Amino acid sequence: xxxxxxxxxxxxxxxxxxxxxxxxxxxxxxxxxxxxxxxxxxxxxxxxxxxxxxxxxxxxxxxxxxxxxxxxxxxxxxxxxxxxxxxxxxxxxxxxxxxxxxxxxxxxxxxxxxxxxxxxxxxxxxxxxxxxxxxxxxxxxxxxxxxxxxxxxxxxxxxxxxxxxxxxxxxxxxxxxxxxxxxxxxxxxxxxxxxxxxxxxxxxxxxxxxxxxxxxxxxxxxxxxxxxxxxxxxxxxxxxxxxxxxxxxxxxxxxxxxxxxxxxxxxxxxxxxxxxxxxxxxxxxxxxxxxxxxxxxxxxxxxxxxxxxxxxxxxxxxxxxxxxxxxxxxxxxxxxxxxxxxxxxxxxxxxxxxxxxxxxxxxxxxxxxxxxxxxxxxxxxxxxxxxxxxxxxxxxxxxxxxxxxxxxxxxxxxxxxxxxxxxxxxxxxxxx
Ligand code: HEM
Numbered sequence: 001x002x003x004x005x006x007x008x009x010x011x012x013x014x015x016x017x018x019x020x021x022x023x024x025x026x027x028x029x030x031x032x033x034x035x036x037x038x039x040x041x042x043x044x045x046x047x048x049x050x051x052x053x054x055x056x057x058x059x060x061x062x063x064x065x066x067x068x069x070x071x072x073x074x075x076x077x078x079x080x081x082x083x084x085x086x087x088x089x090x091x092x093x094x095x096x097x098x099x100x101x102x103x104x105x106x107x108x109x110x111x112x113x114x115x116x117x118x119x120x121x122x123x124x125x126x127x128x129x130x131x132x133x134x135x136x137x138x139x140x141x142x143x144x145x146x147x148x149x150x151x152x153x154x155x156x157x158x159x160x161x162x163x164x165x166x167x168x169x170x171x172x173x174x175x176x177x178x179x180x181x182x183x184x185x186x187x188x189x190x191x192x193x194x195x196x197x198x199x200x201x202x203x204x205x206x207x208x209x210x211x212x213x214x215x216x217x218x219x220x221x222x223x224x225x226x227x228x229x230x231x232x233x234x235x236x237x238x239x240x241x242x243x244x245x246x247x248x249x250x251x252x253x254x255x256x257x258x259x260x261x262x263x264x265x266x267x268x269x270x271x272x273x274x275x276x277x278x279x280x281x282x283x284x285x286x287x288x289x290x291x292x293x294x295x296x297x298x299x300x301x302x303x304x305x306x307x308x309x310x311x312x313x314x315x316x317x318x319x320x321x322x323x324x325x326x327x328x329x330x331x332x333x334x335x336x337x338x339x340x341x342x343x344x345x346x347x348x349x350x351x352x353x354x355x356x357x358x359x360x361x362x363x364x365x366x367x368x369x370x371x372x373x374x375x376x377x378x379x380x381x382x383x384x385x386x387x388x389x390x391x392x393x394x395x396x397x398x399x400x401x402x403x404x405x406x407x408x409x410x411x412x413x414x415x416x417x418x419x420x421x422x423x424x425x426x427x428x429x430x431x432x
Contacts, residue, residue: 072349
């Protein structure tokens with residue numbers, strides 16, 4: 001009975017949001033903002049998997065929620081991901097205050113064929129051809145393996161408890177990505193600062209939280225904590241080996257040193273560490289212990305990582321403002337959405353579409369089409385070569401980290417005993 005009522009509430013909320021989206025004016029936009037806020041709070045409390053699964057079970061893969069149209073039907077989501085995109089200040093579930101982020105943060109830039117200019121393509125290619133190869137080369141340093149070994153040593157005793165494992169993994173990913181992209185290890189203090197900036201949600205001190213509408217509104221004049229942390233992290237980045245020879249040029253859209261450092265801070269903070277941490281936590285907590293994976297086969301490990309990312313999408317919503325009409329089916333009825341409508345291709349829901357992935361909720365790295373059809377890295381299919389248009393440029397690093405973590409977690413070494421659960425293992429890694 002209670003379930004029935006909750007389902008009814010979800011249907012009503014979706015129905016009203018759908019109507020408001022189809023009738024845009026000042027008043028309907030304001031009412032839609034209230035629905036966005038309520039859904040934002042629910043999404044944050046229940047987490048993406050519960051929130052999205054509930055709605056897609058009740059209404060179908062496409063539905064109105066979070067003040068936008070969520071597109072979870074595989075073919076439609078794939079089309080949005082592949083087409084030129086008009087972007088604005090949206091990130092995942094959130095609407096953002098634009099002045100809290102750099103002007104040229106890639107995720108907010110539109111493609112040329114959708115009302116933008118060449119800036120997105122230039123910066124995207126610059127990352128793929130310059131920052132990423134440099135970071136990949138650094139991974140042969142034994143320090144990176146040490147980060148992984150230490151994390152497995154600590155988390156092995158945590159009995160797959162996601163709550164306990166998550167902060168350990170987040171710290172490891174911060175160390176790993178910062179060291180890879182900036183060429184110098186972080187000390188404990190900076191690890192804590194970066195972790196706080198990018199993994200907490202407070203409006204006064206979190207990087208993303210300090211920009212989320214409307215939650216950050218009361219903190220607009222109280223940004224001291226956030227600003228102090230940003231200054232500290234930027235100082236590290238500006239002095240890092242990666243910035244040593246930086247000169248503004250056409251390849252980096254002539255960004256000043258300060259603006260380039262801030263852009264890198266956002267890219268690594270928002271795009272790299274959050275998604276990678278989510279994936280690593282799922283690697284340690286979601287793979288059935290008795291599922292056989294040949295650890296000496298790099299391909300088997302890759303498939304296991306892709307299957308975990310399919311089942312538990314580390315990144316969900318790809319927010320796009322329609323620049324031409326789009327037809328979608330919602331709850332068995334067809335609708336035409338005009339240009340200007342905010343839609344979010346939802347990778348998590350689309351990756352579970354049974355028309356493409358049979359028995360979608362079963363862990364099966366050998367399923368047909370896994371490599372060719374997965375959407376997890378913002379591309380139709382996983383392809384380690386080529387930067388694509390908006391394809392995640394960090395996917396090879398993320399997959400290597402997750403694969404190495406999986407291999408290490410399945411090693412039967414007996415180093416769990418006498419391990420101090422505190423931070424001491426991380427301090428051992430501190431080389432600065
Ligand atoms: C498991 C880990 C990761 C996953 C699942 C992931 C997934 C994604 C997805 C879905 C997008 C598209 C987001 C959007 O358009 O709104 C994206 C974009 C991006 N990702 Fe990743 N990512 C991961 C790790 C990384 C890492 C390690 C980096 C490091 C550089 C990175 C850098 C980027 C950048 C720069 C973009 C923007 C691309 C563009 O629009 O030009 N990501 N990623």
